[in-house]
Amino acid sequence: MSVTTVKWTVADYHRIIAAGILEGRKVELIGGEIIEMAPEGESHAYCSDEAGEYLIYLLGDRAKVRQGKPITLPLNNSEPEPDIAVIQRLGQNYREHHPYPENIFWLIEYSNSTLTKDLGIKNKIYAAAGIAEYWVVNLRTMELIVFRDPTDAGYQFRETLTHGNINPLAFPNVSVAIDRLFGN
Template identity: 65%
Template structure:
């Protein structure tokens, strides 16, 4: 017996949301598959919230910091990154979630979802052309920085535990790594 899985399009996913099929579920669409999101523990919530406040202050009017909100990608994916740093488009986001061209960089905080964030999501984001993607490994207290998307993968990966990092979108801005890790 062969098992065939069904791939869902963005339109299918949006129709399911509109009619309430997914109302009581914490899910996201990844490569056409509806995937349950991990339950968020205290370290995850704390660190994400602190980083959100820090980045909002540091970025000021340069960018919008969105927390736990969907982004729409062309590879039948609509993930909900922990933090998305996007263009300030104001009310335009009433009619659509940020597209790849609106995204400066994404951040995921990971404990139980580490493997998914490092493997599955990094490929989805690279394939969509997201220029920069950060994963905070809450178990090891590391910031893993992915850059230079090429052929569905990031060509550059760097692991930081301290110091500063300059986002590609704002090279004049020094982000304190410890403020993102929040140990």
């Protein structure tokens, strides 16, 4: 006997949430599957929070920095909750929908226990959705892994940094201190 897994659409997922079935559970929709999210450890919570505040200060009115909130990737039936999403300022439009790929400048995930997922399935869905830039902060090694040039098969560019500055593609005149992403 073969087993078939039910794949959920974003619309299905929203109906499940509205019905209260997932109340009190930390989950996200990834590739049509409802996945439980790992709890945040102290280092993860501290570093992502500090980086979020730093980026808010650094970017000012140029972009909105959302921390731990959903984004909607309709083409691959996903609604992940990246640690940081740097998005267009669309004000009350976000009352009607979470940011779509065309609203996203770049995403950042902080990884310790979720490193395999963040470098694997999340990397693939973000690239397939056309997210121009994706950063993974590896909390085990204190490295920033930068992905750029998305294709349906994944990102074509990968670079690992441990110090210095980086200029996001969407804001080439903004210099982000890598140490500040590590909470330093």
